[in-house]
Amino acid sequence: xxxxxxxxxxxxxxxxxxxxxxxxxxxxxxxxxxxxxxxxxxxxxxxxxxxxxxxxxxxxxxxxxxxxxxxxxxxxxxxxxxxxxxxxxxxxxxxxxxxxxxxxxxxxxxxxxxxxxxxxxxxxxxxxxxxxxxxxxxxxxxxxxxxxxxxxxxxxxxxxxxxxxxxxxxxxxxxxxxxxxxxxxxxxxxxxxxxxxxxxxxxxxxxxxxxxxxxxxxxxxxxxxxxxxxxxxxxxxxxxxxxxxxxxxxxxxxxxxxxxxxxxxxxxxxxxxxxxxxxxxxxxxxxxxxxxxxxxxxxxxxxx
Numbered sequence: 001x002x003x004x005x006x007x008x009x010x011x012x013x014x015x016x017x018x019x020x021x022x023x024x025x026x027x028x029x030x031x032x033x034x035x036x037x038x039x040x041x042x043x044x045x046x047x048x049x050x051x052x053x054x055x056x057x058x059x060x061x062x063x064x065x066x067x068x069x070x071x072x073x074x075x076x077x078x079x080x081x082x083x084x085x086x087x088x089x090x091x092x093x094x095x096x097x098x099x100x101x102x103x104x105x106x107x108x109x110x111x112x113x114x115x116x117x118x119x120x121x122x123x124x125x126x127x128x129x130x131x132x133x134x135x136x137x138x139x140x141x142x143x144x145x146x147x148x149x150x151x152x153x154x155x156x157x158x159x160x161x162x163x164x165x166x167x168x169x170x171x172x173x174x175x176x177x178x179x180x181x182x183x184x185x186x187x188x189x190x191x192x193x194x195x196x197x198x199x200x201x202x203x204x205x206x207x208x209x210x211x212x213x214x215x216x217x218x219x220x221x222x223x224x225x226x227x228x229x230x231x232x233x234x235x236x237x238x239x240x241x242x243x244x245x246x247x248x249x250x251x252x253x254x255x256x257x258x259x260x261x262x263x264x265x266x267x268x269x270x271x272x273x274x275x276x277x278x279x280x281x282x283x284x285x286x287x288x289x290x291x292x293x294x295x296x297x298x299x300x301x302x303x304x
Contacts (some may be wrong), residue, residue, distance in 0.1 A: 047277035053270040065277040074253065078261040079282065085168060085257060086236035089175045090229055096176060097183025098221075104184070105191045115188075122181035130245045133174045137161050137246070161247050164254040171255060175242060183228055190224035191217070230293040234286065258282065 047065055049058035069075045104115050121129065136143045139159040148154045160170040198216050207215070240259040243249065249256035249264065256264075258278060266275035 043276040044280055046273050047280045049273045051273035051276070053266065053272050058273060061273070065274045066281060068274065069277055069281055074256075075258075075261065075278070077253070078256050078258045081168070081255070082237050082239075082257040082259070085172060085175075085239070086233045089172050089179065089236050090232050092172065092176045093180045093183050093232060094225065094229060097180045098187055100180065100184040101187035101191055102217075105188055115185075118184055119181050121178050122185075124178075126178075126241055127245065129178055130174070130242055133177075134161070134246055137170055162251050164251055167247055167251065167255045171243060171246065174246070175236065175239070178242075179232060179236075182232070186224055186228050187221060190221045194220035227293065230289055234289055234293070237286070 046058070048060060048062060050061050050064075051058035100118060104111060104118060108114075135141075137160040139145055139157040139162065142157075142160075144160065145154070145157040149157070158166065160166045194216065198220075199212060202212050202216060238259055239257065240263065243255055243257055243260055244263070247255045249260040262275050262278045265271045265278065269275075
C-alpha cells in the first residue's frame with residue numbers, strides 16, 4: 001500500500017500542472033453537463049415517445065415522430081427556409097462586413113470613433129433593436145414606408161412583415177444590420193494580422209489594388225472568413241427571437257423557420273415528443289458544421 005501511495009505521489013509531481021488544469025475545468029464541465037448534456041439526453045428520449053405537455057407516462061413510439069417529420073411538407077419547408085435565410089444573411093454580412101473592415105482599416109481622422117460606432121448594432125440589446133425594426137417596417141407609421149412614399153418610389157404603403165413576398169427579405173435585412181459588426185471587427189483583426197511587407201513587395205512589383213486584394217488580402221483572411229461564416233450560419237440556423245418578435249412565423253407560415261416550428265409544436269400543439277425530434281433530426285447536419293468549425297479553429301491555432 002505504501003508503495004502504491006508513493007507511486008501515486010510521484011505521478012502527481014510529474015503531472016501536477018496537468019492535474020491542476022483539469023481540476024479548474026471540472027466546474028465548467030459540470031455546468032455544461034447540467035445545462036446542455038442532461039436536457040439533450042431528455043430531449044433525445046422524448047423524441048422516441050408521444051410525450052404531450054400536461055400528460056404523464058408517454059408511450060414509446062420508436063421512429064414514428066421522425067417518419068412523420070420527414071414526410072411533412074411543413075417541416076421540410078421550415079428547414080429549407082432556415083437554410084436559405086442563414087445562407088443569404090451570411091453572404092450579405094460577409095460582403096458588408098468585409099467592406100466596412102477595409103474602410104475602417106484605413107488611416108483617417110476619427111477612426112477610433114468610427115470603429116466604436118460600427119459595434120453599436122451588435123452591442124444593442126436584442127429585443128430593443130428588434131422592436132425598433134418592427135416600428136420601421138410598420139406599414140402605417142414606419143419610417144421605411146414614409147421615405148419610399150416621399151421619394152415617389154411607391155404610392156401605397158408596403159406591409160413588409162405582412163407580405164409573403166417581402167417578409168423573408170425584411171428579416172434578412174434586419175439580421176444583416178445586427179450581425180455585420182461581428183464580421184467587420186473579426187475581419188479587421190485579420191487584416192491587421194497580414195504583414196505590411198507583403199503589400200510593399202506587391203507595390204514594388206506594380207500590383208494593382210484589385211490584385212493586392214485577390215492575392216494577398218483574401219488568402220490572408222481565408223481562415224477568419226471560414227470561422228465567422230460557420231459560426232454565423234449555425235447561429236442563424238437556430239435563430240428564434242428575431243423571427244418570433246417580428247412575425248411569429250407569419251404571415252401564414254411564410255417565415256416559419258425550424259426553430260419557430262419546434263416552438264409551435266411543443267408549446268402550441270403540446271406535441272413535445274415530436275418537437276424534440278426536430279432538432280435531433282438536424283443534429284447530423286449541425287455536427288458536420290461543428291466539426292468543420294473545430295478544424296478551422298485548430299488550423300488557425302497551428303498557423304499562429
